[in-house]
Amino acid sequence: MTIRLMLVDDHKILRDALRAVLEHEADIVLVAETDDPNKVISLAREHQPDIVVMDIGLPQTSGIEVTRHLLQELPTIKVLGLSTFSERRIILEMLDAGASGYVVKSAGQDELLRAIRALSLGRTYLCPEVSAVVVNTMRGRKISEKPQGEQLGRREREVLKLLAEGSTSPEIASVLNIATSTVEVHRRNIMAKLDLHSVAELTKYAIRQGITST
Numbered sequence: 098m099t100i101r102l103m104l105v106d107d108h109k110i111l112r113d114a115l116r117a118v119l120e121h122e123a124d125i126v127l128v129a130e131t132d133d134p135n136k137v138i139s140l141a142r143e144h145q146p147d148i149v150v151m152d153i154g155l156p157q158t159s160g161i162e163v164t165r166h167l168l169q170e171l172p173t174i175k176v177l178g179l180s181t182f183s184e185r186r187i188i189l190e191m192l193d194a195g196a197s198g199y200v201v202k203s204a205g206q207d208e209l210l211r212a213i214r215a216l217s218l219g220r221t222y223l224c225p226e227v228s229a230v231v232v233n234t235m236r237g238r239k240i241s242e243k244p245q246g247e248q249l250g251r252r253e254r255e256v257l258k259l260l261a262e263g264s265t266s267p268e269i270a271s272v273l274n275i276a277t278s279t280v281e282v283h284r285r286n287i288m289a290k291l292d293l294h295s296v297a298e299l300t301k302y303a304i305r306q307g308i309t310s311t
Contacts, residue, residue, distance in 0.1 A: 100125045100217045103146035105163065106179065107132040107156055111202070115150075118206050125213060132156075134163045138170050146174060148216050150209070153180035153191060161187075161194045168195040175216040179209070183226050192301045198222035220263035221300040249287060254308060256283040260296055261303035 102125055106112055112130050119127050129144040131137060134155045141149065149167065153160040164176045178191040178199040188199055197220075200212045204224045215222040249257065252273070259269045266284070270277040293299050302308075 098124070098217075100148060100213060101128045101144070101146045102126065102213065103128060103141060103144060103149045104130040105132075105134070105137055105149060105155070105160065106130075106152035107154075108152075111152075115206075115209075118210070122210065125210070134158050134160075137163050137167055141167060141171055141174060148175045148177055148213055150177045150179050150213070151196070153178055153182060153187065161190050164191065164196055165194040177209075177212055177216055177222070188223075188227055189301070189305070192297070192304070195297065197297050199227050200224040201226050215263060218263075219265075219296065221261065221297060222263065249290065253283050253287050253290075256280060257287055257299060257303055258308050260284065260287075261300040261308065 102119070104112055104115055104127060109132070112132075116127055116130075119125050128146055129140045131140055132155075134157055137149070149164075151160040151164050151167075155163060160178065160180075164178070167174065168176065172195075175198075176194075176196040178188075178196045179202060180187065180191075180199070181202050183201050191199055197216050198212045200209055200222070201224060204226060208224050212222040212224065255273060256269055259272060264272070266277050266280045269280045273280070287299065288294060291299070291302060293302060
C-alpha cells in the first residue's frame with residue numbers, strides 16, 4: 098500500500114529535503130505541498146492525501162488552527178505535527194486539534210518516516226523527545242477522576258494504555274492473554290464511559306491522565 102503524503106511547511110529547504118528523502122521510499126509518495134495555510138484544505142480535497150505533515154509555525158496562522166479546520170472538513174485524514182517546539186502546552190494543543198502524532202524537526206528523517214508509517218497503520222506517534230516532555234510533566238501527578246465520576250476498571254485501564262501506545266486489538270489480546278473480541282468489547286466500553294470516539298481521543302486522554310507517555 099502506498100502512503101499518500103502532503104507537506105505543509107513554509108521552509109522550502111525542508112520541503113526540498115523531504116522530497117529528496119521520499120524519492121527513495123517505495124511506500125510513500127508526496128502528492129502535494131504548500132507553504133500557504135489558506136490552500137491546505139483545497140489541496141487536500143484535490144489530492145486526497147492519507148497523511149498531512151503539518152508545520153506548527155506557519156505564517157499568518159498556526160498549524161494548530163489549520164489542523165483543526167482541515168479535520169473538520171476532511172476528518173479521515175491523519176495529521177502529523179512537525180515543529181521546532183517541544184513545549185507540553187503546544188503538544189497538547191496540537192493533539193486537541195486532532196493531530197495523530199507529533200515529531201520535532203531535530204529528530205531527523207528516520208524518526209519522521211517512522212511516524213508517517215505508524216499513522217498509516219492507524220496508530221498515534223510521539224517522538225521520544227516529545228514523549229519525555231509529557232512524562233516529565235505528568236510524573237508525580239495522581240490520575241484524576243474522569244468526567245461524571247465514572248472509573249475505568251483495571252483491565253479497561255490496561256487496554257487503554259496499550260491502545261494509546263499504538264497496539265492493535267490482536268496485539269493487545271496477545272499481551273493480555275484474552276480474546277480479540279474481548280478487547281473490542283473493552284474498547285467500546287472505554288469509549289462509552291469516557292464519551293470519546295476515536296483512538297486519537299483515547300490517546301490524548303491517556304496522556305493527560307498519566308496512563309501512558311506515548
